Amino acid sequence: MNQKVLPKTSVIVPVYNGEADVPDLIQCLKAQTYPVDQVEYLLVDNASCDRTSLLLQTAVQEAAALGIIFQYLRETENQSSYAARNAGIRAASGEILAFTDADCRPQSSWLDALIAPFTDSRIGVVAGEIVALPGKSLLEQHAERHQVLSQQHTLNHPFRPYGQTANLAIRRQVLEQVGLFRPYLTSGGDADMCWRIQQQSDWTLHFAPTAVVQHRHRSTLQEYQKQWHRYGRSNRYLHELHGVELMRELTQQEYFYRLSRWLVKEVPMNTIKAIARKSPPIDIISTPIGLFGAWARTTGQRQAKLPEKAKEIEWLQNVQGIGFNQPTQ
16 A cells, blocks of 8 residues: 555544553554554543553653654543543544554554555445454463454344454544444444444445454453353344344253253364364363353343433534434434
């Protein structure tokens, strides 16, 4: 891609209690090959209560010495990640708005590859690929084995394709047309955004497989349960917003059958394969891990109810706190 036509880009990263992730994230952003005079990095502290604020403000100062533009912002009124992204969007000056998360590690060529497709004037949204960071725990290995966060899953969604905000870029012009993220939505906002764009405009969505970020997967059962419970809530919210079919719940008999099949057939077979190095050892226990995730997702879907306020859409022209009363769908 010719550097003379590279669009000004704003990278927006919401961060909440991210002190463990911020140092590596900052190093990855500093290492981007995208021209420094064409990019700014907006780090939105979502009212963290750990050392995140100090780390981000220090990063701003250190980047300035290198000629890299980092901005520190703080969201205090609404702690959803989408509200934080909206705060970043409002402060951004770029023609293209790129998103990633604090627990992601963008490869050095990430931004170049993510922005390159925008030379096609029909493309309004670009999704890059998400791969796992190498993990040591069994849950991390399971997520890596099954490519849990790969965009290829969401881009093949039966309702409409969408890209996850861990690796997504959108033209500012698109957001001027369809609005920002729903700030009070706590899960599913990336799907909602991509679907609104496809429903309300002629902009196309493009997949850039070489625009790669690595993602840190959950390493404890509690984190894993929360993750899949949130996915279940997302199912419910998107069902209420867009009419998406809910995930079918497994019956007790189906859980029993799958666990019995795992014990009798899969454990011996996968153990032999693991010993022969024909498959990774994690395959031996993948079924119960997957069933635990399915149970957590079902529970989240069953318990969730979309708050009325979560239907609200903010708009880009709302810089001074006005303009919230646009029609929602």
